[in-house]
Amino acid sequence: MNQLLTANVATNLYWLGRYLERIELTLFEINKAYDKIIDVDKAAGVKLYQKFNIDLHYEGVVNFLEEAIFGDHPANLATLMINARENAIIARPNIDPSAFGEIIDLHTLFQTISTHELLIDYKDIETALSLISEIWGAYEKKGHRKCSDYFLKLGKLIEEVDFRIRFKKKEEMTNLIVKDINSIFNILDTDFDKKMKKSPDDSKSKNIIEDLYEKVDTLIVY
Amino acid sequence: MLEKSTELHKKFWEIFEKQDRKKINEFKMYMDRFAINFNLYKDGNFIEQSLPFDVIPRIISKSEFSKIEKGLQQRVTALNLFLEDIYTDAKIVKEGIIPIEFIERASGYLKEFVGFSPSKKIRTHINGIDLVKDSSNDEWVILEDNLRVPSGSSYPLSIRDTYRKIYPEFFETLNITPIKSYPKFITNAMNYVNTGGINVLMTPGRFNSAYYEHSYLAEKIGAQLVRANELEVINKKVYFKNYNGKKIQVGAIYRRLDDDFIDPKFFNPESLIGVPGVVEAYLNNNVALLNAIGNGVSDDKGIYYFVPKMIEYYLNEEPILKNAPTYLPYFPEDMNYVMKHIEKLVIKDVAEAGGYGVLFGHAMTREEIENLKRVIKADPRRFIAQELIEFYDEKCYLNNELVNRKADFRAYVVMGEDVKVWNCGLTRYALEEGNYLVNSSQGGGFKDTWVMEL
Secondary structure, eight states: OOOOOOOHHHHHHHHHHHHHHHHHHHHHEEEEEEEEHHTOOHHHHHHHHHHTTTTOOOOOOOHHHHHHSSSSSTTTTTHHHHHHHOOOOOOOGOOOOOHHHHHHHHHHHHHHHHHOOOOOOHHHHHHHHHHHHHHHHHTOOOOOHHHHHHHHHHHHHHHHHHHHHHTTOOHHHHHHHHHHHHHHHHHHHHHHHHHHOGGGGGGGGGGGHHHHHHHHHHSSSO | BBBBHHHHHHHHHHHHHHSSSGGGHHHHHHHHHOOOOOEEEETTEEEEEEOOOOEEEEEEEEEHHHHHHHHHHHHHHHHHHHHHHHTTTTHHTTSSOOHHHHOOOOOOOOOTTTTTTOOOGOOOOOEEEEEEEEETTEEEEEEEEEEOOOOOOHHHHHHHHHHHHHHHHHHHHHHEEOOHHHHHHHHHHHHHHHOEEEEEEEETTTTTHHHHHHHHHHHHTTTTEGGGGGGGTTTTTEEOOOOOOOOOEEEEEOOSSOHHHHTTTTTTTTTTSSSHHHHHHHHHTTTTEEETTHHHHSHHHHHTOOOOOHIIIISSSSSSSSEEOOEEEEEEEHHHHHHHHGGGGEETTTTTTTTTTTEGGGOOOOOHHHHHHHHHHHOOOOOOOOOOOOOOEEEEEEEEEEEEEEEEEEEEEEEEEEEESSSSOOOEEEETTOOHHHHGTTEEEEEEEEEEEE
């Protein structure tokens, strides 16, 4: 891995990966909750947002979508998408051009709905999910990976781990993803283990997410 | 007034008539989708917007462009020699071709750099020269030299790619010269003056009006896009700070910020977008800066007057491309002329740029003219006066109708081992009919420029 990259670009790629993954996974969960709220469990949205430490209030399923996606809380997806767009603009020379276009489209989709006071519906969610799939697809298609691609993937995987822990998903799978993440640290810096002064496997006994954050801080030197 | 239609224009219109005009909207969609923006600050707010684009290209025949090319090569060569001269021997001053006060009072002249010669004695690496085509004699005329940090090349480069996708028939059928060579010109120029190390493009940052261009060009020329804090000077050498903490020496910096901000240790100490110590590295020839520090002197509107004399002096040649007829109130004879004919002249404040500080005598009231005369008399070096050139309009397709707009042409000239003129450029048109100000900062738009032959 001999691609040059500033710490600023590396950080922006990492956060781009995190925001996009966060938006995608949140939309998946919103979709599931949407289905339940209709006729199974009116409180499904409240339960979902408790996992993000957010106290969500809504009246009916349509209002749930509004509050979940554009509500005044830290998981507002339109705001996350503004951040993701900023990350993409800063890291642009290192982003696949078609993926860049999809990111701008995704941002426009959220902004159009939020600024024109249109009611969001399930079709918008499907459009957003499809755009995100295309962004990931642009990277999956690549044969040769550069450092910049790995920073994006690093952000994506760390966000996935965060989600899995919040949603208490199977630990076995989470550990496999962490293993994948640890291999990325070593790809991005061959001296990484020396810098951490410990084996990546030692982290098992600690809080997984905090341990990963510490590793990211060690990897990207300002 | 429109230029006389040629066979090349006819060929264009034949194809244009057959095209689906609804597809014109796709250009704007493309520019929005890829954030091809020109950013502005308005009332304290940061606004990202795409530049207005018009689908009708400016068409220049290959033979006509060939004359422009030769004229620009000649002009930039002379300007480079002039800059090297005034910062070293100043022969042109000693021999009385240019009065010393014109050099010393030029805002971009930096006395501190006298005696310094940059890598390969090249100072004018990347240049934007503004021209118009005079309708009175069909000649191209130079309006302005931009030898500091000219911008705009990324817009025609980006839009050409789109044009080829939206309306491929033009490129299949017509003999339009390809334009992809421009980034290579810059890379070659950077490599030529590189003092040892990697190439970087230095941007003031995300909120600069031309950030899109910085990021686009960095990718195309294969240079790292960096902000000031991503470079560090150690022992008079400049280093790129990689994400993993490794430091890699930098040999050439294509800087997209003005002299005043490039080094807080040397220039403005308040600058947060400069690299402390970069000037010292430059003065030790440990890094090349594109363009050289101190080039602002040649962008001065007062110095512009002397460029034809520079061509004669340094190259012993007649200028191929002429300046607009210009008067310097500094010279008594010119002052008399300006005072007598001010109503028909364009008065320019030499310290201003971007279309600011330009006054049209014909559009001023009697009182305003009298005031202006007083200001000119009080500080004659501050102004130049030019005959108003009736330059050609270009046909534009705006709001679904064909209209005429004044348009200029910014040509890009890159100097490395040799002088290359890009066979495209930025054709800028005015927002309103009859307006002579075409600058993007004045709301103007741009067109593609096709150099063609039958």
